[in-house]
Amino acid sequence: MTINEIIGSFLIVIGLGFQLFGIFGILKYENFYTRLTLSSLIDSAGFITIVIGLMVYNGLDFGTLKLGFILVLMLLLNPLSNHILGRGAYLSNYHPERQDK
Amino acid sequence: MLNIFMYIFVAILVFHLYRIIKGPSVWDRLLGLNLFSINMIILMILYALINNLHYLLDIAIVYALLGFISIVFIARFIQRKGKI
Numbered sequence: 362m363t364i365n366e367i368i369g370s371f372l373i374v375i376g377l378g379f380q381l382f383g384i385f386g387i388l389k390y391e392n393f394y395t396r397l398t399l400s401s402l403i404d405s406a407g408f409i410t411i412v413i414g415l416m417v418y419n420g421l422d423f424g425t426l427k428l429g430f431i432l433v434l435m436l437l438l439n440p441l442s443n444h445i446l447g448r449g450a451y452l453s454n455y456h457p458e459r460q461d462k
Numbered sequence: 463m464l465n466i467f468m469y470i471f472v473a474i475l476v477f478h479l480y481r482i483i484k485g486p487s488v489w490d491r492l493l494g495l496n497l498f499s500i501n502m503i504i505l506m507i508l509y510a511l512i513n514n515l516h517y518l519l520d521i522a523i524v525y526a527l528l529g530f531i532s533i534v535f536i537a538r539f540i541q542r543k544g545k546i
Binding site for chain 1 (some may be wrong): 463464467470474479481486487488489490492496497500501503504507508510512516519520522524526527530533534535538540541543
């Protein structure tokens with residue numbers, strides 16, 4: 362287990378932790394808009410930590426450059442898609458009554 | 463080491479599938495679809511790194527773009543009740 366793999370795996374586990382927090386939150390709350398903010402937790406925190414961990418795991422080669430490109434791409438696209446979902450839901454006046462316990 | 467992570471991410475993927483099926487409204491299903499495609503990208507990257515197939519990373523890039531575009535247009539289609 363080289364030093365790359367150890368640090369990379371550690372980062373991936375942290376990213377996994379973020380994903381599990383997000384999933385727990387989605388299970389807990391019934392309100393759509395609360396879920397939307399929690400899903401952005403999965404998107405931004407979880408995905409970025411995991412991809413950075415994979416980049417560290419992969420060391421320095423051409424694949425890491427592609428991983429970096431995916432990272433930058435998702436940095437731009439994820440918040441945008443969450444915004445579009447929230448806007449579309451709100452404008453089509455979807456208001457679930459507040460049931461989060 | 464990465465194989466273990468693949469099993470975990472498949473479990474998370476199944477959860478998002480459950481969210482897509484159960485989601486009370488269409489918007490919850492779209493949210494599940496969004497999260498599903500993100501975890502699919504992670505799985506693709508993991509598989510590409512395990513077997514050293516670097517062309518799969520390009521497919522993950524294309525899949526990210528397609529996932530985003532599909533979310534945009536489905537949300538637009540639902541919001542405008544059929545009239546793009």
